[in-house]
Amino acid sequence: MSEYSAPLRDMQFVLNELGYLNQVTKLPGCEDLGADLVDAILSEAGKFAQGVLSPLNVIGDRQGARWHDGEVTTTPGWQAAYEQFVEGGWNALSCHPQFGGQGLPRLVSALVEEMWNGANVSFGLCPMLTRGAIEAIELCGSAYLKETYLAKMISGQWTGTMNLTEPQAGSDLAAVRSRAEPQGDGTYRVFGQKIFITYGEHDLTDNIVHLVLARVPGAPEGVKGISLFVVPKFLVQPDGSLGARNDVRCASLEHKLGIHGSPTAVLAFGDNQGALGWLVGEENRGLEYMFIMMNAARFSVGIEGVGLSERAYQRALAYARERIQGTEAGAKHRDKVAIISHPDVRRMLLSMKARTEALRAIACEVAAAMDCAERHPDPAHRQASQAFVDLMIPVVKGCSTESAVDIASLGVQIHGGMGYIEETGAAQHLRDARITTIYEGTTGIQASDLVGRKIARDGGQAIGLVMGHMRQDIERLASSTDPVLMRIARALADAVSALDAAVAYTVSNFKDNAPQVLAGAVPLLELFGTVAGGWLMARSALVADRQLKAGTTEQDFYRAKLLTARFYTEHLLPRAEGLARIVVEGGDAVQDMDISLF
Structure with a gap:
């Protein structure tokens, strides 16, 4: 059974080539955080995730925590791993230095957190909840509470x-x-x-x-x-x-x-x-005050979704490369081949890969905005960044977790009948992911928050600004002579137009007919997440195209980036128009179905 391996190269791509690290290192307190230091942090986190946490994941699933007479014993190996976690300073990564934290930006800690969840989400839940409690005490607690609890909570003691x-x-x-x-x-x-x-x-x-x-x-x-x-x-x-x-x-x-x-x-x-x-x-x-914890936790649960998606993809990819079954379609020879040679298996793997990369990019976009909202010297910039974060938290939480369930299910499908057998490990990811859509508010609650508080309340201004940024990148894509980039530009433009229509409907109708609008809230959440993912995958395509034309030595990496963005454009973005139609036209069917008719 394969162990988790941190996707360090893709993380570096998102940080450095999509520009998020450059944004954050300009903020007060982050000036010394160069790419080399961040690479070292991520590399060490990856080693801990793969070498310590991942091997405990299966035993944690099979044996679990045990209760006896009010006392709880964690899985064998958990205590030693947690001691190493604390000794390594991982719990204090993004906490305030005043009480012993390292003060690193959320952008960096989010990717480290993804590794914990990819390697062992059951373990990662413990420091995630601790951090939420820390934030509530930091912001709202008395001097006594801060002095009594924060240092030992930040250290992980x-x-x-x-x-x-x-x-x-x-x-x-x-x-x-x-x-x-x-x-x-x-x-x-x-x-x-x-x-x-x-x-x-x-x-x-x-x-x-x-x-x-x-x-x-x-x-x-x-x-x-x-x-x-x-x-x-x-x-x-x-x-x-x-x-x-x-x-x-x-x-x-x-x-x-x-x-x-x-x-x-x-x-x-x-x-x-x-x-x-x-x-x-x-x-x-x-x-x-609890919503201070809740918003931090909702973002972190979204990161759980990204980590679980990555892990399910890695396991499915390893199996698809090893499992020999069937002959290759269209080939002259009749030799048995690995199932990754079959078109539908490649399609499923690409769907897992493309969605995971899009979700990671969205999470980093939001994490960078969190850092700007906290640290930027300009109050207006801080306010604008916080408005973007507030808008996007339901998307990160709702879309990442719903996608994790789908992606883990695809992982089971790629394994075939063996995916339904616990020994392969594929089923565990699906079982583990299922709670994430419920944690800290169900997907329906996230969608209602997005529609009522984040879109209708401000008349669509915040999401309108985001769509404006999307259209600027569409213009950059459309100005290219490359046919792939031009095709991506057209598809993204159509998807943004669909999102715009759904937002306009929501803003116009929410006040007078909230139930009908809320019947399409989850489709609108999915629509926004799908288009946001397409936007950032399009930016990835621009970077990859530029690198390939410059003669990069990492030809395979950037070709895969470009092709993954193309797959997202051709297989996932077309869903946007159908989802928009559900938002605009689908509410009546829900409301017209009287409760007595069920």
């Missing part, structure tokens, strides 16, 4: 969690019932039950810092009455040492379709006197 949903609530956080009773000394006693808590209990660290949504007495009903609390597994003494066990207990672990190495806990708070907690920020603003 302690981990963090997000405690949102409850059995009766699901994605409807307005239904949260957990309560927090003030003690008069600045602390609260928290009572309630939380479900689906990733790494809510484990044996990797001495302490776990839970961020918990709960209601204080007299809080308003609904989402406006939710507060956010830090509730540690162990209380922290004034000198920083650990004290008594807090009143929080792991009642059980969920039995899941995939990600078996990641313990998903049911947590009970306050079986006795109540779990001691500290308010983050102000009362009744917890959901606002």
